[in-house]
Amino acid sequence: MINDTVVALSRWQFASTALYHFLFVPLTLGLTVFIASLETVYVVTGKSIYREMTQFWSKLLLINFALGVATGLTMEFEFGTNWSFYSGFVGDIFGAPLAIEGLMAFFMESTMIGLMIFGWDKLSRGQHLIVTYLVALGSNLSALWILVANGFMQDPQGAIFNPVTLRMELQSFSALIFSHDAQAKFVHTSIAGYVTAAIFVAGVSAYYMLKKRHLEIAKRSFRMATIFGVLSTIGVITLGDALGFIGAHAQPAKIAAMEAMWVTEPTPAPFNLAAWPNQAKQENTWALQIPYLLTPLLTHTMDTKIPGIAEIEADNVVRIKNGIPAVEALKLLSANPTDPAAMTQFKAHEQDLGYGFLVERYAQDQDVSKATDADIAKAAKDTIPDVFTIYWVFRIMVAFAFLMLAFFVFGVIYSLRNDIEKHPVYLRFAMWMIPVPFLACEMGWITAELGRQPWTVYNLLPTWMSASSHSVSYMVFSLIGFVSLYSIFIIIEMYLMVRAIKQGPDVHHGANTGGHTKDKSLGGSVLGGSYAPVHAKALMDEQSAKEV
Amino acid sequence: MKVIGYFLLFFVLAMILIVLAIILGDSAPWYFAWIIGTGLLILTSAAAGFMFDTQEDKAKGELQ
Ligand code: HEM
Numbered sequence: 001m002i003n004d005t006v007v008a009l010s011r012w013q014f015a016s017t018a019l020y021h022f023l024f025v026p027l028t029l030g031l032t033v034f035i036a037s038l039e040t041v042y043v044v045t046g047k048s049i050y051r052e053m054t055q056f057w058s059k060l061l062l063i064n065f066a067l068g069v070a071t072g073l074t075m076e077f078e079f080g081t082n083w084s085f086y087s088g089f090v091g092d093i094f095g096a097p098l099a100i101e102g103l104m105a106f107f108m109e110s111t112m113i114g115l116m117i118f119g120w121d122k123l124s125r126g127q128h129l130i131v132t133y134l135v136a137l138g139s140n141l142s143a144l145w146i147l148v149a150n151g152f153m154q155d156p157q158g159a160i161f162n163p164v165t166l167r168m169e170l171q172s173f174s175a176l177i178f179s180h181d182a183q184a185k186f187v188h189t190s191i192a193g194y195v196t197a198a199i200f201v202a203g204v205s206a207y208y209m210l211k212k213r214h215l216e217i218a219k220r221s222f223r224m225a226t227i228f229g230v231l232s233t234i235g236v237i238t239l240g241d242a243l244g245f246i247g248a249h250a251q252p253a254k255i256a257a258m259e260a261m262w263v264t265e266p267t268p269a270p271f272n273l274a275a276w277p278n279q280a281k282q283e284n285t286w287a288l289q290i291p292y293l294l295t296p297l298l299t300h301t302m303d304t305k306i307p308g309i310a311e312i313e314a315d316n317v318v319r320i321k322n323g324i325p326a327v328e329a330l331k332l333l334s335a336n337p338t339d340p341a342a343m344t345q346f347k348a349h350e351q352d353l354g355y356g357f358l359v360e361r362y363a364q365d366q367d368v369s370k371a372t373d374a375d376i377a378k379a380a381k382d383t384i385p386d387v388f389t390i391y392w393v394f395r396i397m398v399a400f401a402f403l404m405l406a407f408f409v410f411g412v413i414y415s416l417r418n419d420i421e422k423h424p425v426y427l428r429f430a431m432w433m434i435p436v437p438f439l440a441c442e443m444g445w446i447t448a449e450l451g452r453q454p455w456t457v458y459n460l461l462p463t464w465m466s467a468s469s470h471s472v473s474y475m476v477f478s479l480i481g482f483v484s485l486y487s488i489f490i491i492i493e494m495y496l497m498v499r500a501i502k503q504g505p506d507v508h509h510g511a512n513t514g515g516h517t518k519d520k521s522l523g524g525s526v527l528g529g530s531y532a533p534v535h536a537k538a539l540m541d542e543q544s545a546k547e548v
Numbered sequence: 549m550k551v552i553g554y555f556l557l558f559f560v561l562a563m564i565l566i567v568l569a570i571i572l573g574d575s576a577p578w579y580f581a582w583i584i585g586t587g588l589l590i591l592t593s594a595a596a597g598f599m600f601d602t603q604e605d606k607a608k609g610e611l612q
Pocket of ligand 1: 154184185186188189192193195196236237239240241243244247254397398400401437438440441442443444445446447448449451
């Protein structure tokens with residue numbers, strides 16, 4: 001028997017560890033690419049200030065990367081410990097992407113990060129630049145694989161269910177990787193990381209400008225970050241739209257929840273700009289609507305129907321009834337895998353198997369043949385996720401996107417006019433913007449994952465079946481353990497980051513003077529490494545660039 | 549006032565870019581777009597750095 005409390009605690013545990021982990025991930029995804037851009041300028045111009053900028057932002061990247069890996073490790077194990085049925089069910093599909101992710105993250109990315117941080121005086125400029133590009137590529141590619149796996153959970157492509165082994169089996173690796181959902185999800189998430197890095201760099205640079213410290217580095221970083229940020233934000237919004245468009249076809253219940261659409265409206269449907277969804281009554285207590293907007297926004301047409309929640313729930317009643325014979329056939333096949341009648345019955349109802357599983361939870365003795373209409377109605381209600389939360393977290397993500405776009409547009413204008421320092425209010429605001437992309441990312445994940453409920457693998461495997469059969473006390477204990485440990489990680493990250501930011505970059509270039517003259521004072525080390533060779537190499541590099 | 553004017557201009561430009569990208573890319577080959585886009589992003593922000601230095605050098609030249 002599955003214990004609902006254990007399932008709920010397993011969900012809380014995964015959600016909290018994933019959300020903690022994702023406080024670190026986006027900055028790594030974006031900062032690696034931003035640093036590649038900084039180092040490109042250094043290699044092309046030979047100006048040592050860009051090397052110092054590269055080294056400074058790399059130092060912050062390293063702090064973030066180390067803690068990100070530490071928090072990510074546990075999640076891979078959590079699949080096995082807390083979601084054992086799920087792991088068996090999708091192991092065939094998840095095995096390859098997760099293994100590649102592990103290899104990418106821990107071998108390619110970590111090795112290259114090591115070379116990037118400690119290889120300044122060991123590699124030539126060109127070699128170091130290649131390493132930096134590989135760090136950017138490696139960090140994003142390691143995210144690719146986990147997002148491909150998540151894409152499969154949202155819209156299972158490239159695999160079929162084997163009724164004899166009770167597992168999904170991979171049919172087409174390319175269909176898995178190139179599914180529309182996986183593609184758009186990866187690019188949306190990766191670019192969300194770019195936006196995060198841009199805001200972070202702009203915010204920290206604003207801090208220096210307000211404090212009138214490291215002005216040369218801050219102004220350059222700010223200029224590059226705002227351009228990087230404005231383009232990334234345009235990208236993240238475009239891909240957000242693509243995800244909605246794909247979701248409208250793949251996951252209508254999630255989309256209806258994101259838009260708080262309780263009933264199917266005549267096309268073109270109105271857009272609920274703001275609303276107060278009431279799940280119990282299946283209506284919005286109030287709503288501020290813009291007529292005709294939702295259909296073109298979501299479907300890019302004026303006449304495609306967007307099903308409302310009531311219609312989806314009614315359709316799912318039919319699917320649950322159709323799925324019951326599939327589950328019954330599965331039981332017969334597990335007793336006799338060669339039973340031809342059972343196989344024929346299974347094939348006839350296969351497409352609704354997952355819906356049959358949904359009602360198993362409520363049926364007496366978990367025997368679907370005993371399911372009553374009331375059980376089926378309850379299971380159909382379960383197919384509608386938590387509308388209030390999804391509606392609002394989605395809106396917060398979107399609102400943050402436009403806030404950041406406006407922020408970057410102002411930043412670009414001020415920076416291009418070269419009078420950014422004359423706008424202390426904007427600079428202060430830039431510092432306050434730092435948490436915004438992190439929150440947007442968290443909201444994005446809540447939309448994606450809560451919106452997929454009640455499934456772990458959409459339309460196939462319900463969440464209630466996916467969990468392991470631990471005791472409640474085990475789950476409570478491990479949940480408290482993880483939350484405490486991860487909170488400590490966050491505190492360590494904040495402490496190290498704030499310390500490194502307060503310390504500031506190592507100054508070799510005569511900061512605040514506006515020139516690139518070399519300041520002979522040794523301003524501390526990069527990650528405690530020997531600064532003398534670093535310093536000397538910077539001077540030599542600059543000299544040789546001038547000679548070229 | 550001038551800043552607000554520029555803001556509106558650039559913001560509208562950004563929105564036009566978004567709408568264009570949306571029209572062009574319902575279920576686009578997003579991985580390919582990502583590779584090209586990231587490359588261009590790196591180069592554009594690098595160009596922003598070059599531009600900053602050029603502006604600074606010019607300002608210094610004018611001062612001297
Ligand atoms: C107009 C702006 C945006 C739209 C329309 C949008 C749309 C979406 C949608 C529909 C999802 C759910 C995908 C799914 O169900 O699988 C999502 C997820 C997500 N969003 Fe956004 N988003 C926007 C802006 C942002 C911003 C600004 C960020 C962060 C800087 C962000 C970060 C994320 C993340 C991390 C996820 C979860 C991973 C994923 O599913 O890709 N989004 N977004």
